[in-house]
Amino acid sequence: MIAGRVTIEDRLAIEDLYAAYVSALDERRYDDWLDLFVEDCTYRLVSRENYDRGLALSLLSFESKGMLQDRIFGIRETLFHEPYYQRHLIANFIVTPDVGAFSVQANYVVIRTKSGQLSEVYNTGRSRDRLVSTPGGLRYVERVCVFDSELIPNSLIYPI
Amino acid sequence: MIAGRVTIEDRLAIEDLYAAYVSALDERRYDDWLDLFVEDCTYRLVSRENYDRGLALSLLSFESKGMLQDRIFGIRETLFHEPYYQRHLIANFIVTPDVGAFSVQANYVVIRTKSGQLSEVYNTGRSRDRLVSTPGGLRYVERVCVFDSELIPNSLIYPI
Amino acid sequence: MIAGRVTIEDRLAIEDLYAAYVSALDERRYDDWLDLFVEDCTYRLVSRENYDRGLALSLLSFESKGMLQDRIFGIRETLFHEPYYQRHLIANFIVTPDVGAFSVQANYVVIRTKSGQLSEVYNTGRSRDRLVSTPGGLRYVERVCVFDSELIPNSLIYPI
Numbered sequence: 001m002i003a004g005r006v007t008i009e010d011r012l013a014i015e016d017l018y019a020a021y022v023s024a025l026d027e028r029r030y031d032d033w034l035d036l037f038v039e040d041c042t043y044r045l046v047s048r049e050n051y052d053r054g055l056a057l058s059l060l061s062f063e064s065k066g067m068l069q070d071r072i073f074g075i076r077e078t079l080f081h082e083p084y085y086q087r088h089l090i091a092n093f094i095v096t097p098d099v100g101a102f103s104v105q106a107n108y109v110v111i112r113t114k115s116g117q118l119s120e121v122y123n124t125g126r127s128r129d130r131l132v133s134t135p136g137g138l139r140y141v142e143r144v145c146v147f148d149s150e151l152i153p154n155s156l157i158y159p160i
Numbered sequence: 161m162i163a164g165r166v167t168i169e170d171r172l173a174i175e176d177l178y179a180a181y182v183s184a185l186d187e188r189r190y191d192d193w194l195d196l197f198v199e200d201c202t203y204r205l206v207s208r209e210n211y212d213r214g215l216a217l218s219l220l221s222f223e224s225k226g227m228l229q230d231r232i233f234g235i236r237e238t239l240f241h242e243p244y245y246q247r248h249l250i251a252n253f254i255v256t257p258d259v260g261a262f263s264v265q266a267n268y269v270v271i272r273t274k275s276g277q278l279s280e281v282y283n284t285g286r287s288r289d290r291l292v293s294t295p296g297g298l299r300y301v302e303r304v305c306v307f308d309s310e311l312i313p314n315s316l317i318y319p320i
Numbered sequence: 321m322i323a324g325r326v327t328i329e330d331r332l333a334i335e336d337l338y339a340a341y342v343s344a345l346d347e348r349r350y351d352d353w354l355d356l357f358v359e360d361c362t363y364r365l366v367s368r369e370n371y372d373r374g375l376a377l378s379l380l381s382f383e384s385k386g387m388l389q390d391r392i393f394g395i396r397e398t399l400f401h402e403p404y405y406q407r408h409l410i411a412n413f414i415v416t417p418d419v420g421a422f423s424v425q426a427n428y429v430v431i432r433t434k435s436g437q438l439s440e441v442y443n444t445g446r447s448r449d450r451l452v453s454t455p456g457g458l459r460y461v462e463r464v465c466v467f468d469s470e471l472i473p474n475s476l477i478y479p480i
Contacts, residue, residue, distance in 0.1 A: 008168060008328060019412040022427060026446070048245065085368065085468040087444045089411045089427055091249045092179040107182060107249055109271055111429055111444040113468040119444045124247045124271040124279045126186070148245040148273040168328060208405065251409045252339040267342060267409055269431055284407045284431040284439045286346070308405040308433040 004097045014095055014104055014131065017138045022088040025159065030072040033159075037140045038132060039065045044144045045160055048125060051146045059147075059156060071159065081157045085113040086122070088160075100141070101132040108145070110160055123147050123160055164257045174255055174264055174291065177298045182248040185319060190232040193319075197300045198292060199225045204304045205320055208285060211306045219307075219316060231319065241317045245273040246282070248320075260301070261292040268305070270320055283307050283320055324417045334415055334424055334451065337458045342408040345479060350392040353479075357460045358452060359385045364464045365480055368445060371466045379467075379476060391479065401477045405433040406442070408480075420461070421452040428465070430480055443467050443480055 017036065024033035037043070045060040062068050075081075087110065094105040105128050112122030125147035132141045145160045177196065184193035197203070205220040222228050235241075247270065254265040265288050272282035285307035292301045305320045337356065344353035357363070365380040382388050395401075407430065414425040425448050432442035445467035452461045465480045 008172065011172060012328065012331060015412075016414070019414045019426075022412045023414060023425065023446075026427065087427055087429065087446070087468055089249055089251075089409055089429055091251050091409075091411050092175075092182045094176070094179045094183060105183065106179075107186065107247055109247065109249055109269070109429070111441055111468070113444070113470075116470055118471055119441050119469050121271055121279050121281060121441060124273070126183075126247070148247055148271070149279050150273075150276055151278055168332065171332060249409055249411075251411050252335075252342045254336070254339045254343060265343065266339075267346065267407055269407065269409055269429070281431055281439050281441060284433070286343075286407075308407055308431070309439050310433075310436055311438055 006095050006097055006102065010102065011093075011095060013138055014093065014102060017131065017140075018090050018093075018104075018106070021140075022090060026086050026088055030075070034065065034068055034072065035136075037065050037068060037143075038134065041065055041068070041140055042142045042144075043068060043140075043159065045156075046144065046146055047150055048146050048148050049150050051144075060159065068159075075157060079157060081155055082114065084115070084157075086158055086160075087111040087113070087119070090127070098130060100130075101138065102130070104129045104131060108160070123149070123156075166255050166257055166262065170262065171253075171255060173298055174253065174262060177291065177300075178250050178253075178264075178266070181300075182250060186246050186248055190235070194225065194228055194232065195296075197225050197228060197303075198294065201225055201228070201300055202302045202304075203228060203300075203319065205316075206304065206306055207310055208306050208308050209310050211304075220319065228319075235317060239317060241315055242274065244275070244317075246318055246320075247271040247273070247279070250287070258290055260290075261298065262290070264289045264291060268320070283309070283316075326415050326417055326422065330422065331413075331415060333458055334413065334422060337451065337460075338410050338413075338424075338426070341460075342410060346406050346408055350395070354385065354388055354392065355456075357385050357388060357463075358454065361385055361388070361460055362462045362464075363388060363460075363479065365476075366464065366466055367470055368466050368468050369470050371464075380479065388479075395477060399477060401475055402434065404435070404477075406478055406480075407431040407433070407439070410447070418450060420450075421458065422450070424449045424451060428480070443469070443476075 043062040044058045046058040090108045096103045109124040110122045113119040128144045130142040203222040204218045206218040250268045269284040270282045273279040290302040363382040364378045366378040410428045416423045429444040430442045433439040450462040
């Protein structure tokens with residue numbers, strides 16, 4: 001990493017981070033997923049409509065790694081829900097140097113598969129994230145997923 | 161850029177161009193989108209069936225940057241339509257050296273989200289584009305999107 | 321290629337292989353598709369449910385290039401089926417060095433378009449492949465596509 005620049009190695013390291021993120025989430029390896037965030041992190045899932053108007057209301061909003069851990073505990077233990085599979089595709093990265101590390105924008109689609117049903121488009125939009133370089137590699141400081149639909153899926157359980 | 165070769169830097173610059181294209185279009189920054197084309201450009205959106213048979217009939221066909229500007233003017237001012245969101249994912253690039261710069265093929269999917277509705281697959285296919293190197297960076301000389309469906313969506317308003 | 325390491329050139333060569341795979345399959349250039357496998361190869365398409373439980377039952381299972389050729393012969397000559405178009409997007413690659421060459425995991429979605437119908441999500445999941453370096457470039461030794469849906473599409477004809 002060279003301050004204020006994005007090298008080829010940086011680009012590939014960033015794509016590696018997203019691939020690890022996607023793999024951990026889609027395969028339900030939630031501890032691996034948590035490891036990709038620094039302690040003092042934020043995660044938001046917000047509709048495009050609210051985001052564009054600067055409204056704070058989010059479908060999911062976590063303001064520390066502890067809150068992410070709570071969500072995972074909820075998924076595993078307390079949240080009553082019908083399980084479903086998620087499959088992410090993230091592409092078309094725009095990387096810009098930022099304080100500490102990088103800002104990264106990308107487009108994503110998540111395909112959902114419920115038990116005994118066909119796969120379908122579940123959530124799509126773009127992410128606007130901030131990464132930081134740590135001794136263990138790149139990590140998420142902030143992740144904001146801005147989804148296109150105004151409809152709030154009535155059972156969004158797992159992070160995007 | 162080295163004539164007749166595709167360097168790693170070229171590859172990343174090409175992916176950057178597509179990411180900028182996708183971001184501008186999906187976020188409706190149409191002036192930014194227009195900037196990615198040279199003056200003497202062509203843009204076509206054509207069904208796979210017609211394309212494979214060499215038929216000229218296209219769903220959209222623009223033969224200069226002026227015609228692209230007209231379309232944007234239409235989108236903003238004159239075309240009566242129900243707005244919808246588009247979300248592109250473009251992947252699996254095949255880059256070959258070409259006169260002036262590069263030919264690029266890629267697969268794409270566009271997810272559409274209408275107001276108050278769920279997101280759905282809208283248009284999918286491959287693009288076959290020609291890029292040229294300019295002082296401002298890579299630009300589109302020709303963009304041809306070949307979509308798989310024979311159905312012509314009755315309200316395709318925005319470029320793909 | 322450097323034993324035990326994944327260089328930038330390797331990464332791009334791997335992405336090139338997948339782009340060639342996708343292009344050959346989606347454009348029905350099946351001979352080009354076959355050329356991407358070594359003689360002694362395996363191909364499996366298996367549900368996530370069976371894969372996770374270590375069950376051998378696969379929707380498609382081919383244990384040599386000859387069996388892949390048989391399938392292509394079937395597609396062209398003997399399998400009675402209504403043709404449909406496929407469109408792959410493969411993204412978020414995780415590459416690890418392996419004996420001989422590389423292990424590659426990636427997420428994929430295939431969009432299907434039937435004649436006179438709209439495009440729709442057809443099959444999604446992840447692939448877990450092994451590649452080997454040959455004088456002609458990287459080739460597939462093993463390709464395993466693990467799809468998320470428990471439903472078996474009743475007319476899966478073409479490889480994924």
